[in-house]
Amino acid sequence: MSHRTESAKTPGGRHVLPVVVLAVALLALVLGACSSDDTNPVGGALVDVELEALADTLDVNDVLEYRGFPISDPDLSLAEHQVLYLGEQGGNASSILVRFDLDELQEMAQEREIPLEAFSVHDSVNVSIRMYIVQNFLLEDTAADSTVSRSDRFLWHSSFQVFEVDDDVDFAAFPGDEPATGALVNLYPSEIEEGRTSVEIDFDPALFEQWLVAGGTRTFLIREGEGSGPGLTGYASKNLRFGGSTLAPTADTATVGPIFKIELKQLDEFLNLEARNDVSTFHATSETPTSVSDGFILRTGLRSYPVLQFDFADLPEDAFINRATISVYNDTTRAWGTLTSLVVSEFDTDYLAAQGDTLTLDDLGNAVNAITIASNVDPRTENRLEFNVTTAVQRMINGAYSGSRAFLISPPEEFTPSYYLAGLGPEFYFNQFTFYGSGESEILRRPRMKITYSLVEPIGGAK
Amino acid sequence: MKRLVLIGLVLTGILAATGATAQTPFALSNLGQKIETGDARMAGRGGWGMAVRDSVNPGFKNLAGLSAIRQVAVSLSGYGVGTDSEDAAGTRSVTRVMAPDFRLAAPVMKGQLAVTAGFRMDRSFRYDTSHVLTSYVRGDTLRGFEEFHRRGTIFSVPLGVAWEALPGLSLGASVNLVRGSVSESLYEIFLSPATSTGSPFYQPVQQIQKDTFEGTSSTWSALYRWSDRVSVGVSYTPAYDIDADRLRTINGLTARWTQPWKMRMPDEIQTGLQARVIGRWWVGADYSVQAFSEFEGPQKWLDEGMEDETRLSLGVERMLGHQRRGGSSNWPVRFGFAQHRWAYRVGGEPIDESIWSAGTGFPFSGRLGVLDLALSYSKVGDLEKNGLEDSVWKMAVTVTGLERWW
Numbered sequence: 001m002s003h004r005t006e007s008a009k010t011p012g013g014r015h016v017l018p019v020v021v022l023a024v025a026l027l028a029l030v031l032g033a034c035s036s037d038d039t040n041p042v043g044g045a046l047v048d049v050e051l052e053a054l055a056d057t058l059d060v061n062d063v064l065e066y067r068g069f070p071i072s073d074p075d076l077s078l079a080e081h082q083v084l085y086l087g088e089q090g091g092n093a094s095s096i097l098v099r100f101d102l103d104e105l106q107e108m109a110q111e112r113e114i115p116l117e118a119f120s121v122h123d124s125v126n127v128s129i130r131m132y133i134v135q136n137f138l139l140e141d142t143a144a145d146s147t148v149s150r151s152d153r154f155l156w157h158s159s160f161q162v163f164e165v166d167d168d169v170d171f172a173a174f175p176g177d178e179p180a181t182g183a184l185v186n187l188y189p190s191e192i193e194e195g196r197t198s199v200e201i202d203f204d205p206a207l208f209e210q211w212l213v214a215g216g217t218r219t220f221l222i223r224e225g226e227g228s229g230p231g232l233t234g235y236a237s238k239n240l241r242f243g244g245s246t247l248a249p250t251a252d253t254a255t256v257g258p259i260f261k262i263e264l265k266q267l268d269e270f271l272n273l274e275a276r277n278d279v280s281t282f283h284a285t286s287e288t289p290t291s292v293s294d295g296f297i298l299r300t301g302l303r304s305y306p307v308l309q310f311d312f313a314d315l316p317e318d319a320f321i322n323r324a325t326i327s328v329y330n331d332t333t334r335a336w337g338t339l340t341s342l343v344v345s346e347f348d349t350d351y352l353a354a355q356g357d358t359l360t361l362d363d364l365g366n367a368v369n370a371i372t373i374a375s376n377v378d379p380r381t382e383n384r385l386e387f388n389v390t391t392a393v394q395r396m397i398n399g400a401y402s403g404s405r406a407f408l409i410s411p412p413e414e415f416t417p418s419y420y421l422a423g424l425g426p427e428f429y430f431n432q433f434t435f436y437g438s439g440e441s442e443i444l445r446r447p448r449m450k451i452t453y454s455l456v457e458p459i460g461g462a463k
Numbered sequence: 464m465k466r467l468v469l470i471g472l473v474l475t476g477i478l479a480a481t482g483a484t485a486q487t488p489f490a491l492s493n494l495g496q497k498i499e500t501g502d503a504r505m506a507g508r509g510g511w512g513m514a515v516r517d518s519v520n521p522g523f524k525n526l527a528g529l530s531a532i533r534q535v536a537v538s539l540s541g542y543g544v545g546t547d548s549e550d551a552a553g554t555r556s557v558t559r560v561m562a563p564d565f566r567l568a569a570p571v572m573k574g575q576l577a578v579t580a581g582f583r584m585d586r587s588f589r590y591d592t593s594h595v596l597t598s599y600v601r602g603d604t605l606r607g608f609e610e611f612h613r614r615g616t617i618f619s620v621p622l623g624v625a626w627e628a629l630p631g632l633s634l635g636a637s638v639n640l641v642r643g644s645v646s647e648s649l650y651e652i653f654l655s656p657a658t659s660t661g662s663p664f665y666q667p668v669q670q671i672q673k674d675t676f677e678g679t680s681s682t683w684s685a686l687y688r689w690s691d692r693v694s695v696g697v698s699y700t701p702a703y704d705i706d707a708d709r710l711r712t713i714n715g716l717t718a719r720w721t722q723p724w725k726m727r728m729p730d731e732i733q734t735g736l737q738a739r740v741i742g743r744w745w746v747g748a749d750y751s752v753q754a755f756s757e758f759e760g761p762q763k764w765l766d767e768g769m770e771d772e773t774r775l776s777l778g779v780e781r782m783l784g785h786q787r788r789g790g791s792s793n794w795p796v797r798f799g800f801a802q803h804r805w806a807y808r809v810g811g812e813p814i815d816e817s818i819w820s821a822g823t824g825f826p827f828s829g830r831l832g833v834l835d836l837a838l839s840y841s842k843v844g845d846l847e848k849n850g851l852e853d854s855v856w857k858m859a860v861t862v863t864g865l866e867r868w869w
Contacts, residue, residue: 039591039592039593039610040552040553040555040592040593041552041553041592041593041594042488042548042549042550042552042553042554042555042592043488043491043548043550043552043555043590043592043851044552044592044593044594044611045550045551045552045850045851046488046489046491046492046592046809046851047491047492047592047611057600057601320668320670320713321666322653322665322666322668323664323665323666388664390666391666394666398713450601452600452601452665454651454668
């Protein structure tokens with residue numbers, strides 16, 4: 001049809017067209033705004049594919065690789081730690097070395113115009129080493145009982161032995177063997193009253209006067225005496241920076257470390273001589289199991305962290321991970337310490353050193369990627385720990401990495417920034433979790449991974 | 464200027480409404496829904512338009528007819544669609560707005576030679592469905608839902624030329640750049656059990672498969688004006704390949720696969736005839752067939768069963784009148800019927816669509832364009848045969864503007 005028409009007038013009149021156009025535009029807007037009711041099952045029969053929702057579960061009990069890594073911190077020696085440990089616990093044993101400079105005490109006396117003769121009136125002089133308690137281990141039977149006061153839970157060392165040792169002991173050499181000891185120099189046995197938040201080890205004022213007159217430095221080894229209660233106890237070192245939050249409210253936070261405390265009754269004077277150096281000897285540390293069948297440990301203070309790699313060989317191809325968890329079982333009878341948060345991280349197995357090798361914190365930082373945290377875990381009461389590692393397993397099995405990955409369990413560290421809060425670092429407390437190994441007879445106590453997955457088939461219309 | 468404002472207004476309205484979702488559940492499978500291109504004028508009279516050669520209201524269905532134009536022609540068509548669907552699972556009503564067709568034609572030699580370009584939506588894949596999901600695992604009862612979304616289009620950009628080779632005989636040819644994509648997304652979301660902060664224990668699964676398409680086709684057409692009363696038109700699009708690239712992802716980056724594949728679209732033939740019966744009354748018919756029985760593509764689609772896609776369009780139009788003070792008697796009136804068989808089967812049976820339509824139009828003053836409207840009702844599929852049935856109301860609007868740009 002050829003419509004080369006000549007009409008000049010709009011049939012509907014001048015105003016009809018704009019009204020119609022507006023109506024059309026409005027209708028289009030209304031249709032768009034109405035959009036659609038909610039999606040419902042209509043049409044579902046045409047979608048003949050679906051994920052096999054949560055098709056199966058897989059328990060991975062085989063640990064492919066295991067390492068128990070001692071971790072060193074080149075930037076912080078043991079002599080710079082904030083807590084000193086004394087006692088024995090779980091194969092670990094430590095004494096405390098302290099060094100005092102008697103010349104400082106002489107200067108202090110001069111400044112306060114106290115004559116040295118005042119120290120010779122022995123029956124009016126009391127001399128002791130005072131140490132504040134930072135960490136003690138809760139008695140098992142009272143730990144969960146909130147009605148028992150904090151001080152009543154302390155398990156005391158009932159006696160101490162103090163020996164003089166050579167003054168040339170290198171404090172930076174620890175952990176290490178105890179130095180050879182000289183004479184016992186404190187008043188022994190030195191019974192400590194239960195319930196105190198500090199200990200005071202008494203000395204013979206006459207002997208102390210000799211040291212003072214001789215001047216110079218003297219180094220002492222503080223060791224547990226017979227009859228002491230079992231377990232390690234942590235004391236404030238001269239490096240303690242968190243006295244306000246870790247010591248009893250009555251503590252003198254101006255001098256938190258070990259001090260010689262001298263009372264001159266005649267003059268009604270007190271002199272506090274702070275230690276120049278202090279360190280825990282940790283002359284014995286527990287062995288990290290070399291086979292995961294024997295169990296494994298996580299230790300703070302002197303760090304030792306476990307790395308576990310699980311075997312995904314039984315996981316079907318094209319599986320999508322809906323949930324994956326790692327569970328480990330802590331033997332509360334062989335664990336100790338304060339509330340500790342535990343972080344599970346991916347660990348690049350390229351950094352897997354030989355069993356027993358030490359990793360530095362920097363090495364560890366390069367190897368890990370934090371995944372999840374369990375906050376405030378009490379090693380004395382909590383046994384079964386489960387970590388959600390779903391996203392990490394998804395990455396591992398879907399080839400997101402060129403190499404393979406294992407799992408590291410550690411407390412929050414600077415290299416797990418999502419979970420790390422500045423403050424008490426993992427070196428502060430000497431805590432230990434002792435986990436059952438893969439050789440444990442009860443399967444539920446073994447380290448294992450539980451995976452729930454969906455099988456993923458190609459979707460939609462095309463092949 | 465007034466005309467441009469009106470065109471802009473309509474365009475704004477249509478584009479503002481494109482956020483709507485869903486069309487027909489039939490589009491969930493296979494090659495999706497064929498989008499009937501053409502303007503509202505053709506839609507109102509059932510779809511016939513292969514024999515149109517009109518300088519005032521040019522039709523783009525047969526490019527050969529564009530040789531008649533004497534001015535630059537711009538045509539924009541949009542649809543508002545309301546669909547009620549029913550299957551064994553229940554019913555659902557959805558609405559959607561889309562703008563499937565935009566065309567431009569410019570005369571090179573007025574009334575003899577023209578070039579054309581545009582955008583034409585060929586097939587649409589758009590629907591979503593969901594159902595409640597309950598699973599039991601490791602002593603947990605998981606509750607959530609599973610949702611499937613299919614979205615995308617195959618469209619073409621025809622670049623063509625029309626030429627009146629002999630008096631009454633026009634020829635047309637176009638190269639069609641075929642492009643598009645379709646994404647199919649499957650979600651499984653487990654709302655419970657969850658942590659005290661509401662985070663579900665079990666990770667949702669989101670699997671997305673996206674195919675992108677690329678191909679080129681050509682269309683050859685002719686239109687013969689037998690007399691002032693009778694015209695016939697024909698076009699032929701030879702079979703062509705569409706290359707597809709498939710990207711499959713699971714929950715973002717956690718797993719990715721790519722895979723190339725190919726499909727071969729079969730020949731398509733369209734024919735049409737129109738004749739003046741009496742006065743301003745015309746009748747017309749179009750018939751098209753695309754032999755999808757010879758379609759080559761995904762085995763899954765072939766297994767579902769392919770059909771030759773056919774469409775028969777019949778209609779009547781009372782042309783625009785120009786009688787002084789004629790009022791509404793000058794308005795064009797159109798109505799028609801079409802029977803469409805889809806390219807694939809659902810439920811083992813062909814999908815048949817019957818369409819009844821009516822329409823009218825409003826010319827711009829000075830004969831420099833037309834606004835056409837059409838309303839149609841169609842029934843798609845059969846509940847007993849296909850297990851699914853649609854009732855569709857569609858309003859089409861086309862604005863065609865003419866301008867002497869040189």
